[in-house]
Every structure is written in C-alpha cells, then in structure tokens.
Amino acid sequence: MMKLHWSPRSPFVRKVMIVLNETGLVDQVVRVRSAVAMAAEPNPSVLADNPLGKIPVLVTENGEALFDSRVICAYLTERAGMLVPEDAPVRLRQLRWEALGDGLIDILLLWRIERVRGDRADPVICDAFETKVRATMARLETEAAELSATTLGLGQVAVFCALGQLEFRWPGTGWKQAFPRLAAWFEMLEACPSFASTAVVDDGPASVPEVAAQQAVFTFGKA
Numbered sequence: 001m002m003k004l005h006w007s008p009r010s011p012f013v014r015k016v017m018i019v020l021n022e023t024g025l026v027d028q029v030v031r032v033r034s035a036v037a038m039a040a041e042p043n044p045s046v047l048a049d050n051p052l053g054k055i056p057v058l059v060t061e062n063g064e065a066l067f068d069s070r071v072i073c074a075y076l077t078e079r080a081g082m083l084v085p086e087d088a089p090v091r092l093r094q095l096r097w098e099a100l101g102d103g104l105i106d107i108l109l110l111w112r113i114e115r116v117r118g119d120r121a122d123p124v125i126c127d128a129f130e131t132k133v134r135a136t137m138a139r140l141e142t143e144a145a146e147l148s149a150t151t152l153g154l155g156q157v158a159v160f161c162a163l164g165q166l167e168f169r170w171p172g173t174g175w176k177q178a179f180p181r182l183a184a185w186f187e188m189l190e191a192c193p194s195f196a197s198t199a200v201v202d203d204g205p206a207s208v209p210e211v212a213a214q215q216a217v218f219t220f221g222k223a
C-alpha cells in the first residue's frame, strides 16, 4: 500500500484525492492525518518524508517519498495511464491551468495568514494579493468555456481546488455571481462523486484565528 500524508483541510491534498478517485487508485493508499500549519512548528512525521514540512506527501510501496502535489498527481496519472493528454498543445494548456490553479491556492493561503496578523498585516502585500486574485478570476472566467469543453486533466483539477478553497475559506466574496460561467463549470464538477467526496472540511481546532481571517472579506461585485 502507498501512504499519503493527508488532511481534509488542504486544497493541495484535495488535488491528490480527486486524482486518486478518478484513476481508481484510491484503494491502494492509506491516508495518515498529518497536521501542518505554516505558522506552527513543523510536524516531525511530515519532515521525515518531506524536508519542506508540507503536505501532501505520497510514500510509494517501495518507500519513495513524492512531493509536491504536482509531482504526486503526475506520478499517479502516469501509473494509471489516465488524465494525460497525448496532444502536446493540450498538455501544455493543462500544465498552464495547473500553474494557475496552484498559484491561486498559494495566494489564498498566504493572504489568509497575512490577514490574521491584523494591524501588523502588510497592506502592500494584501493589496497585491487582492489584485492578483481578481485578475486570475477574471482570466479564468474568460476560459470557462474551454475548461468545460476540454477533457478532464490535472489543470482543471487544480483550478477546481483553487475555486473550492475560495468558496470554503473566503465566504461572501460573491464570486459565483461575478463569474457565472466559471461558477457553472465548478458546480458541474462539484456534483461528480469523485470531486464531491473530497470537499475540504475543518476537522478540529482552526489553524489560524477564523474571526480575524474572515474580517472585512473583499467582494468581487458584479463583473
């Protein structure tokens, strides 16, 4: 059996879980609940498999520890022979969406941590995060038809998980009203069992003070 350092809170772990479901490899993995937080002491059991102290980490049957989520997803799709387009331009498009989705998740995680600093949060950094999130969402809205028409790949999985993170940790932004085509695509995937069963949830004490994190949430307004 493979071992996955896992958390139900992590959008990056969610990518891996969706790929495990889609490839049918999910029964070959034992999930280990591994608690991590950027603003806390690194978890020794994660560090032993990934010196960066981040999850997800997948330990294969022969003991090789794979990280990060992009490497794990590439490994699983290759192993299963699924979700990798043969056509080079399509593959490149998927990689680009993967970069966009992962980059959006990174910003949403870092922005949340910055906001928790309250008065000590850097307004320049926060403003830049907001500008980038707005620009990324606007770009994705223009690509929603293509996201929907393209056979599922790792790019769409990453974009989906980023939108899921926005929905889960940033309630009240009104993104679905502002970006209706993207929202329709998201909701279509969200209804699929292999995506629905991976929904991000909090399973214990908050990793950052939630009240502070959710104060003065920005909104997208009508596009």
Ligand SMILES: N[C@@H](CCC(=O)N[C@@H](CS)C(=O)NCC(=O)O)C(=O)O
Pocket: 009, 010, 011, 012, 013, 036, 037, 038, 039, 052, 053, 054, 055, 056, 068, 069, 070, 102
């Ligand atoms: N680029 C990494 C990012 C992974 C990541 O940031 N994971 C978060 C959990 S969602 C984490 O482990 N945070 C703990 C830390 O940064 O120390 C990936 O794609 O797997």
